[in-house]
Every structure is written in C-alpha cells, then in structure tokens.
Amino acid sequence: MKSVAINGFGTIGKRVADAVAAQDDMKVIGVSKTRPNFEARTAVEEKGYPLYIGIPERENLFKEAGIEIAGTVEDMIQEADIVVDCTPGNIGPQNLEMYKKAGVKAIYQGGEDHELTGLSFNSFANYDDSYGADYARVVSCNTTGLTRTLHTLNPLVDIKKVRAVMVRRGSDPSEIKKGPINAIVPNPPKVPSHHGPDVQTVMKGIDVTTMALLVPTTLMHQHNLMVEIGNEVSNDEVIDLLEKRSRVMVVEAGAGLDSTAALMEYAKDLGRSRNDLYEIPVWKESINVVDNELFYMQAVHQESDVVPENVDAIRAMLEIESDREKSITKTNKAMGIL
Ligand SMILES: NC(=O)C1=CN([C@@H]2O[C@H](COP(=O)(O)OP(=O)(O)OC[C@H]3O[C@@H](n4cnc5c(N)ncnc54)[C@H](OP(=O)(O)O)[C@@H]3O)[C@@H](O)[C@H]2O)C=CC1
Ligand SMILES: O=C(OP(=O)(O)O)[C@H](O)COP(=O)(O)O
Structure with a gap:
C-alpha cells in the first residue's frame, strides 16, 4: 500500500x-x-x-x-x-x-x-x-479533454491537422472573485492559445492549433474541433471509436443532453460524488465528416476530468x-x- x-x-x-x-x-x-x-x-x-x-x-x-x-x-x-x-x-x-x-x-x-x-x-x-x-x-483539464478524444481517433483516423475553438468557463462554481459575469473575453487574447502546445507535450508531433474564449458560466468548458484527415472515415466509425473508449462518452442532444447544464444534471442523476463528470462527453449529432474534415463538439467538466x-x-x-x-x-x- x-x-x-x-x-x-x-x-x-x-x-x-x-x-x-x-x-x-x-x-x-x-x-x-x-x-x-x-x-x-x-x-x-x-x-x-x-x-x-x-x-x-x-x-x-x-x-x-x-x-x-x-x-x-x-x-x-x-x-x-x-x-x-x-x-x-x-x-x-x-x-x-x-x-x-x-x-x-x-x-x-x-x-x-x-x-x-x-x-x-x-x-x-x-x-x-x-x-x-x-x-x-x-x-490541464482542457488539454486532458482534447487529448482524450484526439488520442482515441488515432490511428483509425489519419489526423493531419487539428484546429479547435475552446469556450472556457469563467470560474469554478465555488469562486466569487473571477468572471466575466456579462461579457465574452478572448482568453488568452493572443492566438493561438497555450492548449495546442500543451497537447503536444503528451501527443508528440500532432499538428494542433487552438484559440480560446472565456464566457459567463461555471459548469463546464466546451470545445469545437475541426480535424483535417488523410483517409476516408465514416461518421459511424468515429462514433464507434469514441463509444468504445472509457473516460469518453458519446451523448445525444436529441435525448436531452443538449447543453452543459443538462450534462451536469446527468452527473447528478448518476449519483456521482460532488456531481462530477469524469468522462469527456462528445455530442453525437456534432460528429460529422465533410470531405476531408472531421467536426465534433465536446465538453469538459473542469473540476474532475x-x-x-x-x-x-x-x-x-x-x-x-x-x-x-x-x-x-x-x-x-x-x-x-x-
Ligand atoms: N479548477 C480547475 O478547473 C482546474 C485546475 N487545475 C489546476 O490544478 C491546480 C489547483 O487548482 P485548484 O484546485 O483549482 O485550486 P484551488 O484554489 O481550488 O485550491 C488550491 C489549494 O491549495 C492550497 N494552497 C494555497 N496556497 C498554498 C500554498 N502556498 N501552499 C500550500 N497550499 C496552498 C489552498 O489552501 P487554502 O484554501 O487553505 O489556502 C487550496 O487548498 C492548479 O495548477 C490548476 O491550474 C487543473 C484542472 C482544472
Ligand atoms: O481551464 C483551465 O486550464 P487551461 O485553460 O489552462 O486548460 C483550468 O480549468 C484552470 O483554469 P483557470 O486558470 O481559469 O482557473
């Protein structure tokens, strides 16, 4: 022990x-x-x-x-x-x-x-x-979220280049001194943000560039990914990969899991300690391969992933x-x- x-x-x-x-x-x-x-x-x-x-x-x-x-x-x-x-x-x-x-x-x-x-x-x-x-x-929580799903795609999906827009929560739920409370803040204001290089510290050689915003919410971060790919992959193959990987969950907006608020309610329903959602939820409806690009949206429970x-x-x-x-x-x- x-x-x-x-x-x-x-x-x-x-x-x-x-x-x-x-x-x-x-x-x-x-x-x-x-x-x-x-x-x-x-x-x-x-x-x-x-x-x-x-x-x-x-x-x-x-x-x-x-x-x-x-x-x-x-x-x-x-x-x-x-x-x-x-x-x-x-x-x-x-x-x-x-x-x-x-x-x-x-x-x-x-x-x-x-x-x-x-x-x-x-x-x-x-x-x-x-x-x-x-x-x-x-x-970090955001880097863990990006890495969880990108690493899952590899090697079935031949990732050429990743671009991601990260919508970051303004503060954790218990904090009262951080914000914003009524603004959208480019954060960091410099593009690209530190998240891309941070992913490269654990996934060597991946081409990933990110930009980030802070918004007035405390519940979760949310990521929007655009992945250039070098092979033919179907939406169903991507969904299958993500569904099979633990600590990642494919969720359906159509089933009511249509926002970070609903995801947090789901964590409560699961009876999780502190209402934590350790898994990275990926919205099924957002997973879409168009020509040589894979798109998807995911969320990150920053307090627990x-x-x-x-x-x-x-x-x-x-x-x-x-x-x-x-x-x-x-x-x-x-x-x-x-
Ligand atoms: N919150 C998040 O969303 C995430 C945070 N992280 C990272 O995790 C780390 C911790 O963040 P988080 O848990 O949010 O921070 P918190 O502010 O919630 O907690 C920090 C803790 O450290 C204690 N502490 C403060 N100063 C000192 C000190 N000088 N020596 C020893 N202990 C000290 C505090 O004690 P006391 O309250 O008694 O002062 C408190 O218990 C950071 O690196 C952060 O970036 C990573 C992923 C997500
Ligand atoms: O978003 C986070 O880190 P990250 O954006 O560096 O990945 C963590 O939740 C900590 O964020 P904070 O530095 O705004 O408290």
Missing part, C-alpha cells in the same frame, strides 16, 4: 484525495490547507484525513478554530511515497526544492508549465513515459502497475467511471 500526500485541498486536491482513498493499492496519508475554513474542518472531521498546514506561521489560526492539525507540509511529505501538488498555479515551483530535499516524488497539475518537470502525463497518450519518474505534470489521470500517474510513477490499460481499468472501477 503506497502512501500519497496531497498538498493543496481545493477544487482538484479534495477530489484527488477521495479518488486515492477509493483505491486498494494506495492510501491518503495527509492533505494540506493554508486557511482554517470549512474545507479544513471537513477534511479532518468528515473525511478523516490528517491535516497539515502549508504556512507554518498560521498554526495558531487552526488552533483557535479548533481544527486539529498533524503538522506542517514538510512533516507530511516525509511520510509519503509521492506528493500530489494541487496548490494554485505557480505555487508549485516553490515547492519543488522541498520535495527534492525530502526525496519524495511529485505530481504537478496543469497550472504549472511543462518545463517545471519536463514530463507531462495523460493516461492514454503517454503513461509509459512516466513509469518510475520522479516528477511529472498531469496536463483530470482526477483519474492523477491516480494513474501515481501508479506509473511508483511502479505499482506497468500496464496502462490495467491501471485505467482499476481506476475506473474504483471511481465508477464509464
């Missing part, structure tokens, strides 16, 4: 902790917070995770709030085989020296640059690259499982992923 520490218990960290706790070959030995708020209390009192503090000077604040702490993040990582860094983007680099000093392996998230670890991870595209690695980064990838990354880096399909299947089963 391998020991996993989660540094940062926010949107991604709390989900990674629960996903790790659901596996039978790894356990959560601690999570960290910097503020003694309801999430800190829930971690200890409801989930039973030992809580460590990211900013040692704040120990008194936790004491005053009556929240039991087990020590500092430095203490936590001493006990761990691997730490999953789920701190906000750009905090991670400050932690790398600490991890190195403690001799602990570390997984970063998509808010950090690929260059931080020199190794990026997606379960389907490049599991083997991280086998036994000390440091890797699970690519990267969570199973983190579990697989732990298995690869700690050499628990050398076969990516076995890890994916095990993770899926433990998390109830379709």
